[in-house]
Amino acid sequence: MVPILQIQGVSKRYEAHQALNQVSFNVPPGSIFGLLGPNGAGKTSLIRIITQITGPDEGKVLFEGQPLQPRHVQQIGYLPEERGLYKKMKVGEQLVYLARLRGLEKADAQQKIKAWAERLELTTWLNKNVEDLSKGMQQKVQFIATVLHEPRLLILDEPFSGFDPVNANIIRDEILRLREGGCTIIFSTHRMESVEQMCDYIVLINRSKKVLEGSVKEVKTVYRTNTYCVEGQGKLLITSPDFKVISQKQAGNDFSAEVQLEPNVGSNELLRYLLDRVEIHRFEEKVPSIHDIFVQLVTQPQHG
Amino acid sequence: MDKIWLVFQREYLVRVRKKSFIVMTILGPLLMALIMIVPVGLMMMSDDTKIIQVLDESGLLAGKFNSTQELKFVSVQGPLERAKQQYLQSEDAALLHIPTINLDKPSGIQLYSQKSASISVITSIEKQLKQELEAIKFERSGIDQKVLDQIKTKVNIQTVSLSDEGEKSSNVGVTSIAGFMGAFLIYLFIFIYGAQIMRGVIEEKTSRILEVMVSSVKPFQLMAGKIMGIAAVGLTQFLLWIVLSSAIYAGVASSFDLKRFSDAQISQTMQGMENEREALQAQEINSVMSGLENLNVPLLVGGFLFYFLGGYLLYGALFGAVGAAVDSETDSQQFMLPITVPLILSFIVAQTIIMKDPNGPVAFWMSMVPFTSPIVMMLRLPFGVPTWELVLSMALLVAGFVATTWLAARIYRVGILMYGKKVNYRELSKWLFYKG
CATH class of the missing domain: 3.30.70 (Alpha-Beta Plaits)
Structure with a gap:
C-alpha cells in the first residue's frame, strides 16, 4: 500500500537554528500516527511543511506518492496548537467561511455543519458569536472546522488541550470514528497515555532529528x-x-x-x-x- | 483568486455589519450638518438688537449714526454723570460718550457698558465713527464725497492660463480648493483605513486564527483580500456619507434659501444705490463659475481615483506588514512612524510650498516619489501638469505599490506566525530573505 505521506530527507533551517535535519519516515494510510518530541524539537516546523505553510530547504514530501501541491490543501485538515477563531463572527458563518476556503461549496458546507453540530450538541450555538462560547465549546467548533471538508489526512496538534475529560472522550471517539472512515491521523501530543491508547505508529523527533520510528508494538518490543x-x-x-x-x-x-x-x-x-x-x-x-x-x-x- | 474573493467578502461583510460602522455612517453626515447649521443658528440667535446710548458733547455727530439690525443708536442728554446714572438704570447695551474732540486727533471717546462689549460691537461703532469723522473732514477741506467715490477703484485680476490649446481663463482659488479637497480625502482615507488594516491583522494574531488560515490560504491572498475588503468598506462609507449629506444639505438648503432670498431682497431695496458693488460681485461669481467650468473634470476625477487607490494600496500593504510584525497595537508605534511621516510631511508641505509654487522643484520631486505623490500630485493636477510628468508619476506609483506589497507580503508571511517576540528593524530585514 502506498503510504499516504512520505517524508524524505527533509531539512529546514531558520537563521542559526536547525529546525529539522534529514528527517524521513512514512505514514501508513488508515493509521493513527503519533508525532512525538519534546518542545522545540521541530515538530511544528515539520507540520508546517506538511500543511504547506512553509517549504523544506531540502528533501521532499509526497502525498499519496505525489509531490505535495497546493491542491492537496483540500485533502488535509490541520488543527494547530495555537488555534483560535474570529471572535466577532457567528459560529455558523465562521464554519462556512473556513470550509469554503478549503474548497467546499456553500450549500454542501452548511449541510455538513448541521450534521456535525448535531453530533457535538452545538446546534443552538450556531447563531451565537464566537466570543459568547466557553473555551471547550470553541475547541469543539475548531475541531469541526478542521474535519468539515472530510480530509484524507488529519493533523492534530494537542487536540485534547482545553477539554474536560468528558469532552476529551467525545473528541477521542470522533477521531477513532474518522479513522474507521478511512482517514489517516497524525497526532502530535505530549500526553503519552493518549499515545499509548490511540496510536498505531510513532515517530520521535529530538533536537531536529528523528530518533525513533515504528509501530507502538515494535517499539515496545525493542525497548523491553x-x-x-x-x-x-x-x-x-x-x-x-x-x-x-x-x-x-x-x-x-x-x-x-x-x-x-x-x-x-x-x-x-x-x-x-x-x-x-x-x-x-x-x-x-x-x-x-x-x-x-x-x-x-x-x-x-x-x-x- | 477565489480565495482572495472569499477573504474579501468576509472582511467587507463583517465590518459593514458592525454597529460602529452603521453609527458612523449615520452620524458622519449629521456631524457635517451640525457644523453647517450651528454657526448659522448661533448668528440668528444673537440677532437681537442692541441699544447704544450716545452722549454727544461735541455736537458733530448727533443723528449721524445709522442704526442697523444689530445696533440701535439713541441720543441722550448730558452731563456725563447723570447719563451714566440713567444708563445704569436702563437695560441698554452701552453708553457711548463723545467729548468735545479735536478732529485731527480724536481721543477721549469712551464706551461704558455693564457687561463688556463684544469686539464686533466695538468695531462696528469704530467704523461708523471713522466714516463720519472722515466725511466731516472731507467736507471741511472741500472734497466732495461723490468725487472720492469715483476715485476709489477695485481691481480684480482675471487669470488666464496660456497653452498650446489656446487660452483659458482660470481661477486660482477654485483650482486650489479642488486639488486640496482631493488631496485631503486621500490623506484621510489612507490614515483611517490603513490603521484598520493594521488593527485587523493584530486582531487575527491575538485571536490565534492565522495558523488555521494560512494552512488553507496563502498569506499573500489573505493580505490582499483584507486590504481590498477594507478599501471597499471605506468606499462604501464615503459613498453613503456623500449621499446622506447631500440629502441633508438639500433639505437644509431648501428651507434656508427661502429666508436668505427674502433677506437679500430687503437688502437689495435698501442698498439700491450700490449697483457697482453688485456688478463686481457678479463678476467675481462669474469668474468662479468659469474657473469651475475650466477645470478638466475628467482628468481630475480620473487622477483622484488613481492616486486614491494607488496611495491606499501602497500604504495599506505597509500597514498590514506592521500589524503582522507586532503583537499589540502599543508595540506598533516604532514601525508606524516611518509610514506616517511622509504622509504628514506631504500634507504640511502641500499647504505652503506647493500651493505657492505648484510647478517648482519641491512639488515636482514630491509628486514623483510614490510615498508622497498621491497627495502632492493631486494638489498639482488642477494647475495643469505636463503629460510626461503625470505618466511618470503614475508609473512610479504603480512600481511603488508593487514593491511595498512584495515587501509587506514577505514580512507578513513570517510575522503572522511569530508570537510573543519583540521585533526590531534588524529582525524585520532578516524576514525579507527567509525562504518560502
Whole structure:
C-alpha cells in the first residue's frame, strides 16, 4: 500500500537554528500516527511543511506518492496548537467561511455543519458569536472546522488541550470514528497515555532529528528489558546467576519483586524456578511505557 | 483568486455589519450638518438688537449714526454723570460718550457698558465713527464725497492660463480648493483605513486564527483580500456619507434659501444705490463659475481615483506588514512612524510650498516619489501638469505599490506566525530573505 505521506530527507533551517535535519519516515494510510518530541524539537516546523505553510530547504514530501501541491490543501485538515477563531463572527458563518476556503461549496458546507453540530450538541450555538462560547465549546467548533471538508489526512496538534475529560472522550471517539472512515491521523501530543491508547505508529523527533520510528508494538518490543514483575506468598530468595533482582519487597508472608532475566534466559525458566519455591499470584512482563521510552531517549546524552 | 474573493467578502461583510460602522455612517453626515447649521443658528440667535446710548458733547455727530439690525443708536442728554446714572438704570447695551474732540486727533471717546462689549460691537461703532469723522473732514477741506467715490477703484485680476490649446481663463482659488479637497480625502482615507488594516491583522494574531488560515490560504491572498475588503468598506462609507449629506444639505438648503432670498431682497431695496458693488460681485461669481467650468473634470476625477487607490494600496500593504510584525497595537508605534511621516510631511508641505509654487522643484520631486505623490500630485493636477510628468508619476506609483506589497507580503508571511517576540528593524530585514 502506498503510504499516504512520505517524508524524505527533509531539512529546514531558520537563521542559526536547525529546525529539522534529514528527517524521513512514512505514514501508513488508515493509521493513527503519533508525532512525538519534546518542545522545540521541530515538530511544528515539520507540520508546517506538511500543511504547506512553509517549504523544506531540502528533501521532499509526497502525498499519496505525489509531490505535495497546493491542491492537496483540500485533502488535509490541520488543527494547530495555537488555534483560535474570529471572535466577532457567528459560529455558523465562521464554519462556512473556513470550509469554503478549503474548497467546499456553500450549500454542501452548511449541510455538513448541521450534521456535525448535531453530533457535538452545538446546534443552538450556531447563531451565537464566537466570543459568547466557553473555551471547550470553541475547541469543539475548531475541531469541526478542521474535519468539515472530510480530509484524507488529519493533523492534530494537542487536540485534547482545553477539554474536560468528558469532552476529551467525545473528541477521542470522533477521531477513532474518522479513522474507521478511512482517514489517516497524525497526532502530535505530549500526553503519552493518549499515545499509548490511540496510536498505531510513532515517530520521535529530538533536537531536529528523528530518533525513533515504528509501530507502538515494535517499539515496545525493542525497548523491553526482559524484566518481570512477580507477586505471591512465601519467602522469595533468588540465588541463580540467570536472574537479577532489581527490587524486592517482603511484607509478612507476601512478596513482590522485579526480576530481570540475563540474555538467552526465557521467562518460563524464571517461572519454573519460582514454582518450586513460592506461591505465585501474579507474573507479568514489565513492558516499558511510551512515556518511559520517550524520557529515556530525550534525556540521554547526545552522541556526536 | 477565489480565495482572495472569499477573504474579501468576509472582511467587507463583517465590518459593514458592525454597529460602529452603521453609527458612523449615520452620524458622519449629521456631524457635517451640525457644523453647517450651528454657526448659522448661533448668528440668528444673537440677532437681537442692541441699544447704544450716545452722549454727544461735541455736537458733530448727533443723528449721524445709522442704526442697523444689530445696533440701535439713541441720543441722550448730558452731563456725563447723570447719563451714566440713567444708563445704569436702563437695560441698554452701552453708553457711548463723545467729548468735545479735536478732529485731527480724536481721543477721549469712551464706551461704558455693564457687561463688556463684544469686539464686533466695538468695531462696528469704530467704523461708523471713522466714516463720519472722515466725511466731516472731507467736507471741511472741500472734497466732495461723490468725487472720492469715483476715485476709489477695485481691481480684480482675471487669470488666464496660456497653452498650446489656446487660452483659458482660470481661477486660482477654485483650482486650489479642488486639488486640496482631493488631496485631503486621500490623506484621510489612507490614515483611517490603513490603521484598520493594521488593527485587523493584530486582531487575527491575538485571536490565534492565522495558523488555521494560512494552512488553507496563502498569506499573500489573505493580505490582499483584507486590504481590498477594507478599501471597499471605506468606499462604501464615503459613498453613503456623500449621499446622506447631500440629502441633508438639500433639505437644509431648501428651507434656508427661502429666508436668505427674502433677506437679500430687503437688502437689495435698501442698498439700491450700490449697483457697482453688485456688478463686481457678479463678476467675481462669474469668474468662479468659469474657473469651475475650466477645470478638466475628467482628468481630475480620473487622477483622484488613481492616486486614491494607488496611495491606499501602497500604504495599506505597509500597514498590514506592521500589524503582522507586532503583537499589540502599543508595540506598533516604532514601525508606524516611518509610514506616517511622509504622509504628514506631504500634507504640511502641500499647504505652503506647493500651493505657492505648484510647478517648482519641491512639488515636482514630491509628486514623483510614490510615498508622497498621491497627495502632492493631486494638489498639482488642477494647475495643469505636463503629460510626461503625470505618466511618470503614475508609473512610479504603480512600481511603488508593487514593491511595498512584495515587501509587506514577505514580512507578513513570517510575522503572522511569530508570537510573543519583540521585533526590531534588524529582525524585520532578516524576514525579507527567509525562504518560502
